[in-house]
Amino acid sequence: MKLLLDNQVCFDVHAASRALDGLYRGLLRDLGLTYPQYLAMMVLWEREPVTVKELGAALRLDSGTLSPLLKRLEAAGLVRRERSAADERSVLVRLTPDGAALRPEAEQVPGRLLAATGLDVEELAAFRSTLRRLTAAVDEAALAVRRAQ
Known part of the structure; x- marks a missing residue:
């Protein structure tokens, strides 16, 4: 295969990712969430509480990226972190009432995304x-x- 940009699957994946990021930025603006925050909230809406370690694994994020994300969600009043009573080395992440209340509005996002894809x-x-x-x-x-x- 020739070394041409148009022949590189990595570029197509990258371009699609950037396009999706831009779309999500607009779709999530009213929720006050960034795309990574939205992903974290989806994990929590699905199965909270989760440990920080479990959340990082689900999102494929290291602690250096996940910690600031959780701090911003905490500052926004959407989540809270607490030490696990069963294992003090583990930190649990839970939704606050405001975080839980955001879910119905967030449930509109996938349908809007689907419509935008044309698929x-x-x-x-x-x-x-x-x-x-x-x-x-x-x-x-x-x-x-x-x-x-």
């Missing part, structure tokens, strides 16, 4: 499945490269 539900599901396979394969290849170094 139908089945096409988007197939695309998501392909992306997940791509991510898993690339993660495995990156691990092999790290091991070889």
